[in-house]
Amino acid sequence: MTASIVQGFINSIPDKRIARAFSEIFARISPSKLDTAITADAAGTKADAQSLKSTCSFHDVTTVAGADDAILLPPAKEGEFHFVKNSGANAMQVFGQGTDTIDSVATATGVSQLAGDGVMYYCLVPGNWLRIGGVSATEVFTTLSATTISMNDGG
16 A cells, blocks of 8 residues: 555656656665565574575564574675564574675674664675664673763762
8 A cells, every 4th residue: 555655656746757766766665575484594604694685675584593593695785785684583693795794894704683683784885784773782782781881970
């Protein structure tokens, strides 16, 4: 229903160049390109990691049976994004293709994505994925405690 409303709006735009631009943006962010029921590979290594479909932008990893089961992002191309939800029971390891890095972490190391976290992987520079949300925030906040916070107002 929402897609038909958006398409109706796009069709009503008199300037066809603007309508085409809106149509391309909608096609890019539309969750119709779903990759679901993914099983992370139990080997936990980059060489054996489960590859995500490059034709999809939204991925739901539903089975992460053991700690550090692994997935492999599509090649990091400028302007590409992939939203990855870890719906499994454990943290999983996420790797980039070939020499691609994630947040400049060595390609063979990869990064951890906690169970329940949804992370947007976005490429601004070819060969390097950036993480937005999910693991980054969770890892930072698990190290905070009341004793590490100080007040500058005398409180």
